[in-house]
Amino acid sequence: MTHPLKAAALRYAAKGWPVFLLGHNKRPVANCDACRDADASHDREACRCLTCHGLYAATRESRRIDIMFRLVPRPMLAIRTGLASRLVVVDVDPDHGGEDTLTGLVSDDLCPPTLLVRTGSGGRHLYYRHPGGKAPCSQGRLGPGIDIRGDGGYVVAPPSIHPRTHTAYEWIRAWPVAEMPSALVKACQPRPAPAPTPHSSAELGHGEGITSPQRLLESLLATIARAPEGKRRTTLYGAARGVARMVAVGAINRSDAWAVLTEAGRNAQQTERETRTAIQGGFHAEGVTL
Ligand SMILES: [Zn+2]
Ligand SMILES: [Zn+2]
Structure with missing residues (x-):
């Protein structure tokens, strides 16, 4: 079988x-x-x-x-979400207030009925059609407990078994995948980063000033690859603080920062939750909102 x-x-x-x-x-x-x-x-x-x-x-x-x-x-x-699958998934985490946030989004017609998964931890995944162009991953941009899984992201799919609850992810609504309402597409876009200041590189203490996400990713991956396995989480946290400072001075925008750090965490075999915690912790420590 x-x-x-x-x-x-x-x-x-x-x-x-x-x-x-x-x-x-x-x-x-x-x-x-x-x-x-x-x-x-x-x-x-x-x-x-x-x-x-x-x-x-x-x-x-x-x-x-x-x-x-x-x-x-x-x-x-x-x-895999994003353009590769033409999917954008709204990820509702009830443990962080996601259900209340979702209720507001539904009543504002931001999240119409669509194909739906109940996750193994009691959350929900709402599947929407990718609008074309950019649909970045984000966390908390639509409100507490709501993540967007778009370009460069992924979702765990049914019938996977959640490792903690031993409960299966399950399709609970067989609707076709709905279009994203334009208001939702708009709400998912990153807010423009503040204009870079001429002092950015000096403040960062980088002679060369890493301003492109690709170069930043390369340097983070190299740093994390050099870290011994047991130190990777703290290294990722340290990297998140560094990136948060770059966001603060406008050297890199938030969604690029998020994507780069998520990729670095993935590369270091961290779970999504560990990666997210490290990123949030790093940004919080630097007083930068995601
Ligand atoms: Zn390879
Ligand atoms: Zn290989």
Whole structure:
């Protein structure tokens, strides 16, 4: 009999949604030695490894999906969001006030009925069609307890089993994927960062001043790769503080900062929650709102 998770993976792939596997504890699968040791010029999007680089391994090819399931024991299934799948998912976390926020969004017609998942921890995922252009991931931008999973993001998909509650993620509403109302698209866009000041580089203490997200990512990945495994969380937190200072002076915008740090956390095999906590903690410590 086909593994129910694999059957689901093949079904999602057939819909055009690229899928990949997480470890049973929701952590990204560790990279192979070659990818782990690769420098920042390694192209994760083009890398053909089956399970390296988290969401960059996402695929719609049934043969790759088949092998992935042989490589990862007790996996969780994830769907890559953003342009790759043409999905944007509103992630409601009831433990942080997400249900109340959602009630407001629904009554303002920002979140119309759509395809819906109940997560293994009692949250909800509302699936919307990607509007084209940019739909960045964000956290708390629409209100407490609501995250947006768009470009460069992913969601855990049914029927994965949540590692803590041992409850399955489940489709609870078979609506088609609704369009995002334009007000929701607008609400998801990052607020413009303040204009950079001429003192940015000096204040940061970087002679060269890292202003491009790509270069920032490279430098963060290198720093975190050098950190021993047990120190990666604190290293990520330290990196988040550094990035928060850059956001504060307008050297990088918030959504780029978020994307870069999330990618760095993923690369360091941190769970989404650990990564988010490190980022929030780092920004909070610097007095910068996300
Ligand atoms: Zn690899
Ligand atoms: Zn690779």
